[in-house]
Amino acid sequence: MDDRYEAMLEDIRAFVREREWEPFHDPKNLAMAVASEAGELLSELRWVPGDEADAHCRDPAHREAIADEIADVAATLFMLADRIGLDLPAAVHAKMEKNRAKYPVEEWRGR
Numbered sequence: 601m602d603d604r605y606e607a608m609l610e611d612i613r614a615f616v617r618e619r620e621w622e623p624f625h626d627p628k629n630l631a632m633a634v635a636s637e638a639g640e641l642l643s644e645l646r647w648v649p650g651d652e653a654d655a656h657c658r659d660p661a662h663r664e665a666i667a668d669e670i671a672d673v674a675a676t677l678f679m680l681a682d683r684i685g686l687d688l689p690a691a692v693h694a695k696m697e698k699n700r701a702k703y704p705v706e707e708w709r710g711r
Contacts, residue, residue, distance in 0.1 A: 605689065609682055613676055630680035637676050642670035 616622060644666050646657045657666050681688040 602671060602689070608677060612678055613682070616679065617637070625679060625683055626686055627680060630683060633676045634673065634680060637669065637672040641673055645668055 616625065643664065645653060645656070656662055672689075678688065681691070
């Protein structure tokens with residue numbers, strides 16, 4: 601596994617362990633937390649017109665808040681994967697292979 605990924609996981613584990621939050625981090629609660637954090641990310645983009653979203657996300661006035669919410673979603677998802685013993689990078693790679701088979705370039709380019 602990538603050193604940065606392992607270091608990030610250990611940082612998240614230490615944060616949770618220091619606060620004694622493990623009993624609250626069962627898979628159901630973590631899945632609900634992922635959805636909740638995703639909602640907070642959505643709120644950062646609510647009412648931003650689609651054609652302005654890229655610029656909005658790059659604007660320093662909004663960038664930090666958006667980065668914080670993306671990090672919350674990611675950290676919570678990593679906690680869930682870690683809790684159930686899922687190798688998240690391997691799962692993402694496997695899913696991308698399934699997606700390639702399901703959505704061949706020749707049929708889906710530009711659609």
